[in-house]
Amino acid sequence: MSLRLSTVILPYLRWHEGGRATWQRAEQLGFHTAYTYDHLSWRTFRDGPWFGAVPTLTAAAAVTERVRLGTLVTSPNFRHPVTLAKELISLDDISDGRITLGIGAGGTGFDATALGQEPWTPRERANRLAEFVPLLDRLLTEDSVSYKGDFYSAHEARNIPGCVQRPRLPFAVAATGPRGLRLAARYGQAWVTTGDPKLFEDGTPEQSVRALRGQLDKLTDACTELGRDANELDRILLTGFTPDRARPLASLDAFVDFAGRHRDLGFTELVIHWPIPDSDFATDEKVFEQIAMEATAQLG
Numbered sequence: 001m002s003l004r005l006s007t008v009i010l011p012y013l014r015w016h017e018g019g020r021a022t023w024q025r026a027e028q029l030g031f032h033t034a035y036t037y038d039h040l041s042w043r044t045f046r047d048g049p050w051f052g053a054v055p056t057l058t059a060a061a062a063v064t065e066r067v068r069l070g071t072l073v074t075s076p077n078f079r080h081p082v083t084l085a086k087e088l089i090s091l092d093d094i095s096d097g098r099i100t101l102g103i104g105a106g107g108t109g110f111d112a113t114a115l116g117q118e119p120w121t122p123r124e125r126a127n128r129l130a131e132f133v134p135l136l137d138r139l140l141t142e143d144s145v146s147y148k149g150d151f152y153s154a155h156e157a158r159n160i161p162g163c164v165q166r167p168r169l170p171f172a173v174a175a176t177g178p179r180g181l182r183l184a185a186r187y188g189q190a191w192v193t194t195g196d197p198k199l200f201e202d203g204t205p206e207q208s209v210r211a212l213r214g215q216l217d218k219l220t221d222a223c224t225e226l227g228r229d230a231n232e233l234d235r236i237l238l239t240g241f242t243p244d245r246a247r248p249l250a251s252l253d254a255f256v257d258f259a260g261r262h263r264d265l266g267f268t269e270l271v272i273h274w275p276i277p278d279s280d281f282a283t284d285e286k287v288f289e290q291i292a293m294e295a296t297a298q299l300g
Helices: 019-028 053-063 081-094 122-141 178-187 203-224 252-265 285-299
Strands: 004-008 033-036 066-073 097-102 144-148 153-158 173-175 191-193 236-237 269-273
Touching: 004 178, 019 053, 033 053, 033 097, 033 269, 053 066, 053 081, 066 153, 081 097, 081 122, 097 122, 122 144, 122 153, 122 173, 122 191, 122 236, 122 269, 153 191, 173 178, 173 252, 178 203, 191 203, 203 252
Parallel strands: 004 033, 004 269, 033 066, 066 097, 097 173, 173 191, 191 236, 236 269
Antiparallel strands: 144 153
């Protein structure tokens, strides 16, 4: 099974002070997709520069030609399907059909309260995502949509001419619970995971592999229930959140070993964070570029 290698570029650099050059370099290095986080602020970056995902991807689309672009991930925490659909159709047009929407339920970070609301419970986030994704699917595939739900509404929302990619741009659904996996199985062209968060601090790489195997099995079960072949979905691992999070980027050999084990599990795409000095994503840039240029060839 072939394995694609992608990167995620956090939107903390001013466009003319490194931002533009980073996205262009991602294309030069041959990454399959260059993603960015869709947050209003994030963790240790909260008190520093942080730019919007959609404008950043629009700018990136204008200065690249081949690399796919996307969010990893967008959530309902501060998005509405009607306005998001219009932005996505525009972005897909500007990029000439190179956009993937990573989408998930969101969490309890800064995005959860930035609009002044109390943070939603896990059940509330799952309920909203279960309504958000089907409505967004309709908005991206139908010329006019009216809908009245528990959380979201649309009244004759028009999205002409639709996406460049048909029937719409692909969804990469981030999920590990049963409801989210069913959404991935029904609406996703890809599924995304970061691993098992309970293993982040004290787990072992072996425990992580077992947990990921279990998630993949549950995804297969969800697809089977809907009569879908699970192999139709790309399976994406966003790295950096498993117990061995630092080791894979320590050397080319270490990454090839890590990537091979996860390819053998059934993953079709690995995403590595673009190096950020003095952060959790600090990485030797020369090693990072060597991995980008040589790792997939070594995997065969």
